[in-house]
Amino acid sequence: MYTLIKREIEDHIVYFLGALILSLFFTGLIIARGFGGEPGEILGVILAALGITFLAIATLGACALGTSQMHTDRNKKISAFLSTLPVSRNQIFAARVISGLLALLVLLAAPATAVETFLSTIRQEQPIYQYFTIEIFSAIYLVGLGIYCTGLMCGFSSSKIVPTLGSLVLSVVLMTIILIKGPGIETSIILLIYVSASLAYTWRKFNTTPFI
Amino acid sequence: MSDDAIVIESLVKYYDGRCVIDGVDLKIPRGCIYGLLGRNGIGKTTIIRILLGLDFPTRGKTYILGEDSTQLTNKNKGRIGYVAEGHNMISSYKVSRLINICKKLSMRWNDEFFNHLIEMFRLPMERYVRELSTGMRAELNLALAMATEPQLLILDDPTLGLDTVARRQFLELAVDVLQKDGRTILFSSHILGDVERIADRIGILAGCKLVVDCGLEELKRRIKKLRLIFEEKAPAELHLTEIVNQQSSGREMTITVANMDEQKQAVINTLGAESCEEIPMSLEDIFIECTRPKQKQAVVKT
Numbered sequence: 001m002y003t004l005i006k007r008e009i010e011d012h013i014v015y016f017l018g019a020l021i022l023s024l025f026f027t028g029l030i031i032a033r034g035f036g037g038e039p040g041e042i043l044g045v046i047l048a049a050l051g052i053t054f055l056a057i058a059t060l061g062a063c064a065l066g067t068s069q070m071h072t073d074r075n076k077k078i079s080a081f082l083s084t085l086p087v088s089r090n091q092i093f094a095a096r097v098i099s100g101l102l103a104l105l106v107l108l109a110a111p112a113t114a115v116e117t118f119l120s121t122i123r124q125e126q127p128i129y130q131y132f133t134i135e136i137f138s139a140i141y142l143v144g145l146g147i148y149c150t151g152l153m154c155g156f157s158s159s160k161i162v163p164t165l166g167s168l169v170l171s172v173v174l175m176t177i178i179l180i181k182g183p184g185i186e187t188s189i190i191l192l193i194y195v196s197a198s199l200a201y202t203w204r205k206f207n208t209t210p211f212i
Numbered sequence: 213m214s215d216d217a218i219v220i221e222s223l224v225k226y227y228d229g230r231c232v233i234d235g236v237d238l239k240i241p242r243g244c245i246y247g248l249l250g251r252n253g254i255g256k257t258t259i260i261r262i263l264l265g266l267d268f269p270t271r272g273k274t275y276i277l278g279e280d281s282t283q284l285t286n287k288n289k290g291r292i293g294y295v296a297e298g299h300n301m302i303s304s305y306k307v308s309r310l311i312n313i314c315k316k317l318s319m320r321w322n323d324e325f326f327n328h329l330i331e332m333f334r335l336p337m338e339r340y341v342r343e344l345s346t347g348m349r350a351e352l353n354l355a356l357a358m359a360t361e362p363q364l365l366i367l368d369d370p371t372l373g374l375d376t377v378a379r380r381q382f383l384e385l386a387v388d389v390l391q392k393d394g395r396t397i398l399f400s401s402h403i404l405g406d407v408e409r410i411a412d413r414i415g416i417l418a419g420c421k422l423v424v425d426c427g428l429e430e431l432k433r434r435i436k437k438l439r440l441i442f443e444e445k446a447p448a449e450l451h452l453t454e455i456v457n458q459q460s461s462g463r464e465m466t467i468t469v470a471n472m473d474e475q476k477q478a479v480i481n482t483l484g485a486e487s488c489e490e491i492p493m494s495l496e497d498i499f500i501e502c503t504r505p506k507q508k509q510a511v512v513k514t
Contacts, residue, residue: 003316011304077300084264085317086290210267 004087004095008069009102015065019107022061027110030118062144063168065103066151069096070202074156080211093206096152097199104144112137139183142191146174149198156205216275217242217364217396218263223272225258232258234420235272240398240413242363247411247428248400251503254417256400257297260368263398264294277364290319293362295370297400299349303342307352310341318360326359332381346373354382365397371406379403383410408495418503428495435498436472440465440485452479457501466491468501 009016073079079092116133147170154166174194181187218240225233233255240246250256261267263274265284274281277288301310315321330337333351336344344352350373357365371379383406401407407414414431416424424431435456440446446465450458454476456468465485469476480488493501 003313007313076302076304078302080266081296081301082317083266084289084292084294084296085314086286086319087317088286091286208268210261 001091001095004082004091005098005102008095008099011072012065012068012099012103015061015068016103016106019061019103023107023110027114030111030114061107062100062104062148063151065100066148066153067155068151069100070152070155074212077212079206083211089207090203093203100148100152101145104141104148107144108137108141135183139178139187139191142188142195143174143178146191146194146198149195149202150174153198153202153205156202156209215241217244217277218246218398219273219275220259220263221273221275223259223262223274224270225255225262225267226270227258231420236417236422238415238422238425240396242396244413245397245399245411246413246415247407248398248415248417249402249404249407249424249499250400250417252402254503255420256417257368259417260366260398260400264292264366287319290360291363293357293360293365295350295353295357295365295367297368297372299346299353299373301341301349301353301356304340306338306340307335307344308337310352311337311356314356315359320361322359322361325361326355329355329358329385333378347375347378350374350382351378354385358385363395365395367397367399367401369401370399371401371403379406404494404496404499414495416499416502423502424498431498432493432495434471435468435493435501437466437468437491437493437497437501438480439489439491440467440480440483441487442484443486447483450480450483452476457504468493 073096079089082092083089112133115137119132150166150170154170174191177190178187181190216239218238220236220238223233223236224231236255236259248256248259258267262269263276263281265281268282276284277291279285279288305313311326329351333348333355335348335352335355341349341352350370354367354370357367371382374382397410399407399411408428411428414424414426414428415422426434442463442465444463446460446463448460450465450467452467452469454470456470458467459465463486467480
């Protein structure tokens with residue numbers, strides 16, 4: 001399994017490096033502005049930064065990663081080759097999804113830590129921020145995951161137009177959910193249902209489609 | 213444990229409403245080198261892909277090393293070596309990376325044997341797979357399959373793209389692998405000389421069906437081609453069962469009959485031909501007779 005996950009990461013290293021660079025950039029921004037300015041201004045900066053991060057995940061990163069993983073697989077007959085080795089289709093699929101989860105972690109772990117570190121210093125004065133980090137970052141993570149799953153779902157196609165347009169449209173729908181409803185338990189449940197459904201659909205399709 | 217490495221039961225496969233395989237039954241015993249022959253696009257690769265679980269049957273069942281092909285465990289996959297038609301490996305990888313991945317994912321890996329093969333084939337480790345010639349890709353694919361010391365080696369037109377020397381080397385290697393106990397080889401090819409050299413059992417696919425499934429020597433014994441010369445015009449029709457092919461021209465009639473026996477010979481004798489001579493047939497001749505587009509569906513099986 002480790003070999004399969006490592007293979008996925010190495011094959012899509014550009015996405016991981018991109019996620020790391022974005023992550024470091026926003027972490028730097030949060031640290032520089034968060035600990036240097038006035039509290040009110042600081043939170044505004046943080047929220048703006050997170051908003052941009054979120055958009056970056058949604059439009060570029062997760063969606064492209066998912067689409068690329070499946071589209072490349074189909075075009076280069078990667079799974080067709082791997083499944084002739086002692087590897088099951090389930091393992092190939094699981095490794096792919098785990099690598100997607102890791103890419104999102106790479107993107108969000110450092111900014112989340114920076115925000116939490118900053119908020120821990122002002123939490124006693126402003127208890128409203130008690131679960132701020134968990135709520136915001138879990139919502140962003142789930143949106144990223146949902147969009148990533150959309151990419152996986154649409155990417156398993158021989159056409160280039162269908163996966164690109166399909167995943168972009170579904171990504172916009174997902175983004176609007178969080179923009180309208182805001183982070184919270186209801187949004188998380190909706191996103192979890194979407195993630196589960198799209199993963200189940202893609203897994204079934206991956207397991208029942210002949211490898212050409 | 214079943215004595216058969218491969219079992220195919222009433223296999224049917226449709227592609228886009230077109231029948232490709234129609235009720236194929238086949239058993240390949242362990243330790244056998246089985247040559248599966250057929251014209252291009254007749255379904256050889258489809259059968260192999262279904263056996264490996266890469267494709268799914270429309271109807272019927274296939275078993276490989278005692279397991280249903282659609283539910284092959286990793287343990288059994290580890291006992292199978294596969295050389296694919298066209299040698300589709302991951303073309304965007306360097307040779308060294310592909311080898312590394314295969315080595316890590318395989319259950320057994322004979323480093324010494326693999327290095328010997330790599331040295332023999334002179335494969336460049338730092339080149340991308342897509343940069344290799346067809347012959348080199350075939351050699352790499354073969355080396356990867358052989359390194360796992362498979363109990364069952366499935367070769368789908370493996371010598372396609374190899375030059376004569378490499379083809380001979382490959383065949384010698386295949387025989388070398390078989391010499392180890394219990395190894396089975398399923399060998400699909402359209403190069404009949406290769407099959408004739410190494411196979412001890414032959415299957416011929418024609419018209420979506422397996423029309424021949426028997427030992428090589430037995431096949432040569434049971435399919436006969438006769439040339440009959442008549443005093444006057446040769447009859448247009450001959451009422452005999454299991455005729456593979458029949459052609460009449462002027463005074464001459466040529467017939468190819470499967471499962472030739474005394475009874476059939478007696479029927480032929482009643483035609484009153486001036487002379488009747490047997491034309492010796494090579495495997496290639498038998499193949500051509502069996503796979504003619506309008507051939508009658510005679511079946512040779514044991």
